[in-house]
Amino acid sequence: MISKVKNAMSSLVGGIIPHGHHHQHPQHGAAQNGGADSLPPRFPYGRPEFLDLTPELLQYSTEHASRPVITLKRDSRLPWRTGYAEVINAGKSMLNEDQASCELLYVKKLSSKQQRCSMLLEDSGDTTGIPIHFWGVFDGHAGSGAALAASKLLHRIIRDRLCDVAHILENQNSPPPICLAKNGSPFQAEAKKGACLDGEDQDGPLDEPRFHMEKDISVESLVMGIIETAFRQMDDLIEKEKESYSISGGCCALIAIHLLGKLYVANAGDSRAIIVHNNEVIPMSNEFTPESERQRLQYLGFLQPELLGNEFTHIEFPRRIQHKELGKKMLFRDHTMTGWAYKMIVEDDLKFPLIYGEGKKARVMATIGVTRGLGDHDLKVYNSNIHIKPFLSCCPEVTVYNISELKHGSDDVLVMGSDGLWDVTTDRDVADAVSTFLSGREPNDPLRYTLAAQDLLMRSRGVLKERGWRLPNEKLGSGDDITVFVIPLAGLELET
Amino acid sequence: MISKVKNAMSSLVGGIIPHGHHHQHPQHGAAQNGGADSLPPRFPYGRPEFLDLTPELLQYSTEHASRPVITLKRDSRLPWRTGYAEVINAGKSMLNEDQASCELLYVKKLSSKQQRCSMLLEDSGDTTGIPIHFWGVFDGHAGSGAALAASKLLHRIIRDRLCDVAHILENQNSPPPICLAKNGSPFQAEAKKGACLDGEDQDGPLDEPRFHMEKDISVESLVMGIIETAFRQMDDLIEKEKESYSISGGCCALIAIHLLGKLYVANAGDSRAIIVHNNEVIPMSNEFTPESERQRLQYLGFLQPELLGNEFTHIEFPRRIQHKELGKKMLFRDHTMTGWAYKMIVEDDLKFPLIYGEGKKARVMATIGVTRGLGDHDLKVYNSNIHIKPFLSCCPEVTVYNISELKHGSDDVLVMGSDGLWDVTTDRDVADAVSTFLSGREPNDPLRYTLAAQDLLMRSRGVLKERGWRLPNEKLGSGDDITVFVIPLAGLELET
Numbered sequence: 001m002i003s004k005v006k007n008a009m010s011s012l013v014g015g016i017i018p019h020g021h022h023h024q025h026p027q028h029g030a031a032q033n034g035g036a037d038s039l040p041p042r043f044p045y046g047r048p049e050f051l052d053l054t055p056e057l058l059q060y061s062t063e064h065a066s067r068p069v070i071t072l073k074r075d076s077r078l079p080w081r082t083g084y085a086e087v088i089n090a091g092k093s094m095l096n097e098d099q100a101s102c103e104l105l106y107v108k109k110l111s112s113k114q115q116r117c118s119m120l121l122e123d124s125g126d127t128t129g130i131p132i133h134f135w136g137v138f139d140g141h142a143g144s145g146a147a148l149a150a151s152k153l154l155h156r157i158i159r160d161r162l163c164d165v166a167h168i169l170e171n172q173n174s175p176p177p178i179c180l181a182k183n184g185s186p187f188q189a190e191a192k193k194g195a196c197l198d199g200e201d202q203d204g205p206l207d208e209p210r211f212h213m214e215k216d217i218s219v220e221s222l223v224m225g226i227i228e229t230a231f232r233q234m235d236d237l238i239e240k241e242k243e244s245y246s247i248s249g250g251c252c253a254l255i256a257i258h259l260l261g262k263l264y265v266a267n268a269g270d271s272r273a274i275i276v277h278n279n280e281v282i283p284m285s286n287e288f289t290p291e292s293e294r295q296r297l298q299y300l301g302f303l304q305p306e307l308l309g310n311e312f313t314h315i316e317f318p319r320r321i322q323h324k325e326l327g328k329k330m331l332f333r334d335h336t337m338t339g340w341a342y343k344m345i346v347e348d349d350l351k352f353p354l355i356y357g358e359g360k361k362a363r364v365m366a367t368i369g370v371t372r373g374l375g376d377h378d379l380k381v382y383n384s385n386i387h388i389k390p391f392l393s394c395c396p397e398v399t400v401y402n403i404s405e406l407k408h409g410s411d412d413v414l415v416m417g418s419d420g421l422w423d424v425t426t427d428r429d430v431a432d433a434v435s436t437f438l439s440g441r442e443p444n445d446p447l448r449y450t451l452a453a454q455d456l457l458m459r460s461r462g463v464l465k466e467r468g469w470r471l472p473n474e475k476l477g478s479g480d481d482i483t484v485f486v487i488p489l490a491g492l493e494l495e496t
Numbered sequence: 497m498i499s500k501v502k503n504a505m506s507s508l509v510g511g512i513i514p515h516g517h518h519h520q521h522p523q524h525g526a527a528q529n530g531g532a533d534s535l536p537p538r539f540p541y542g543r544p545e546f547l548d549l550t551p552e553l554l555q556y557s558t559e560h561a562s563r564p565v566i567t568l569k570r571d572s573r574l575p576w577r578t579g580y581a582e583v584i585n586a587g588k589s590m591l592n593e594d595q596a597s598c599e600l601l602y603v604k605k606l607s608s609k610q611q612r613c614s615m616l617l618e619d620s621g622d623t624t625g626i627p628i629h630f631w632g633v634f635d636g637h638a639g640s641g642a643a644l645a646a647s648k649l650l651h652r653i654i655r656d657r658l659c660d661v662a663h664i665l666e667n668q669n670s671p672p673p674i675c676l677a678k679n680g681s682p683f684q685a686e687a688k689k690g691a692c693l694d695g696e697d698q699d700g701p702l703d704e705p706r707f708h709m710e711k712d713i714s715v716e717s718l719v720m721g722i723i724e725t726a727f728r729q730m731d732d733l734i735e736k737e738k739e740s741y742s743i744s745g746g747c748c749a750l751i752a753i754h755l756l757g758k759l760y761v762a763n764a765g766d767s768r769a770i771i772v773h774n775n776e777v778i779p780m781s782n783e784f785t786p787e788s789e790r791q792r793l794q795y796l797g798f799l800q801p802e803l804l805g806n807e808f809t810h811i812e813f814p815r816r817i818q819h820k821e822l823g824k825k826m827l828f829r830d831h832t833m834t835g836w837a838y839k840m841i842v843e844d845d846l847k848f849p850l851i852y853g854e855g856k857k858a859r860v861m862a863t864i865g866v867t868r869g870l871g872d873h874d875l876k877v878y879n880s881n882i883h884i885k886p887f888l889s890c891c892p893e894v895t896v897y898n899i900s901e902l903k904h905g906s907d908d909v910l911v912m913g914s915d916g917l918w919d920v921t922t923d924r925d926v927a928d929a930v931s932t933f934l935s936g937r938e939p940n941d942p943l944r945y946t947l948a949a950q951d952l953l954m955r956s957r958g959v960l961k962e963r964g965w966r967l968p969n970e971k972l973g974s975g976d977d978i979t980v981f982v983i984p985l986a987g988l989e990l991e992t
Contacts, residue, residue, distance in 0.1 A: 328678070341725045
């Protein structure tokens, strides 16, 4: 994520692990240091394990001048023949702050000993249970720590939470029980005798409970809820582990999970996933930015003005106000408005707007350009003691695609990319490019999807010319870190 | 609005004006009385002025047993040849709590004397200035007062606010000035010399303002903002006038405004507007209900738990919890979730859920079934001192339809209806019915659109059979008050 956080010189945080002294680098980012200077990093910097980079290649991957595209090795194979490519930014941060994960995990009922243990389960190598395929793109800012931690741990948290309900998932045609006893079996409380079928007239806050109104919850809703709560657990875990480790910065998190014939896509941040099916685009995520979440953030600032630290106003104006404009009328909008109206300018309006700037330059508290993600617990406004975390949400939006109910050809794919991919390329461009690329390649080519990912990446990065990275149309290419997964929707069949 | 508010026996509030003693009726609704027993009503009960009902017809309109359909008189003509029909509920409240308005107003620059006056302008009969056409549907609950007040005043508030910017509207091809001096002329503050074009690196909350970032605001956004703020002013006015008058209950507000070739639809509540164009449906509003606004309300309850009065929990469960289920796990969702997950039940979870029930039976605090509208300032949870107003929003969602850019035939219409119309009839049903009806009528028939409104209304009301009001398919008809406008989109041309 390029320059998502201002004033946080994060480039050195974490360091390059092959050379060892990864926790001795100075931390420049006053906004995020949180006194963690002396703590060891939770995970050393590196690229995704599935890339299996040698120390030399890892060093090579950080060349800002040439920006080499790193792809899956020719002899590596990810689940579903997933394609992957990544490239570092054009110099904004020393390290590539994007991270990625791709995992095959198994959901099975936990032993009671495992249930009692609050630690994350290690991967046991046991391949019994319900398979889950997991893909994650984590776009870090102000350091690599949060993205690294999420890429190593989030899939395990989700797997563990799914294990808690393995017995329900195994029985996926029955709705999940509303209430469970401690041992996980359904707990049947008796409905009161004579409960009426119509809640209209008789229940009230002071009445005894009756069961005449009971919502039907689907297994799909349960999986969505588990993913949503797992994001929060991941965020809490980062906060907790920061007591013992350095976990720098924050990250956007975009994940996809295949479980029992459904594809769940969860997004917290400004990465994006689309499905390309018969060359049609199906958007699978929305971006969460200061512009798209303006009203949520303004509402919080309105309800809890103490979070604005007497420096910011929750009201938005089309530009900064000058002192001599006091008493004049200016266009404004607050948390309730989509349009603009005039208001008389008062002293309080001279404060800096909570949300300011347009498009990629929009910022929360003049600092951060994304409003959902993991980490950022110490993030403060530059030169102040104002915390930004209360305005950030770690909650993803989850969408579901019923993959088993549709027929997919070998050119139908899920594309997941960090914002570096999408900044200069539209959904339609990506769909056309991937469809054209794949239709020209042998369906059995094992590198098919990785080459497609590489092709997409290069279309957004461009090539280095005299005036910087340029696209074929001479427009500026993306100078950001770029990470791309191209996942064939027929992947399950391709494997077998 | 049928049974939107429980435990508030509102039927007598206001009384029927022809018999005089309209402020001497007892007020039963403990939830809403606010000590207003001795105050006169702000407006006497009646039906919309454009119906021009005699006292006998007004009495006749309240016949719950026969539910007569009241339409525009044969010799009346509304602007744009607008069609209108209404019917009272099947007995839930003594009076028809829906109200409606249809107005032609003019926007022109106010004299400085008028500007200084904070009163609403009277309709002067002056037909110079920019014409505004206005339609409003106000679906009251727990009394008629708020709906009556909104139907008499909201269009005047909007007109006055538009008059404030008449000089900007007259010049609609120039964007509205960001800043205005007291006399309304643009105020030009100097941009600081040397302002850079890129806000990326130099501005911060403590810097001097610079104008290198200035948003372009359109006239359309200004009109939207004025409508949004006018709803708030209407709500504030009801609160203020309640010091001197009885203004019972609350109301949903759905309005449409035609101004300078654009149709603005603003909705706060669960009424609905659709455009039928070439027999295609274009939804122009969304409903705001405990289900659609669950997360907003839960978020407020989470941030300000004192508003829950120690009686309610912001967390949602699929049903009420029994005491013996303490310590068990139950499905839940909070303000951050769309799916459901399990949580251990603790004492606090035994409180009544802030949002409870499904579909038309969903309620906020077991009381109200709609989450946006005007009024309700005194609404409390039955038998408690817990105010519900903080959870209700008076802010509409505004949509815009560029009416002058499209060609409209005489069968293309905007349909606006209170929820009574839509409860038993889908958008598609309404579109088909209105298209079929209109295609069978002479285009020059002056009653064309009123007969179409009557036809739609009767399709939702049904006919009285032994087992109540029934639709042709024997399903229950709507027992609610029903109000329908059918507005021809070619109306401006039809008039000339």
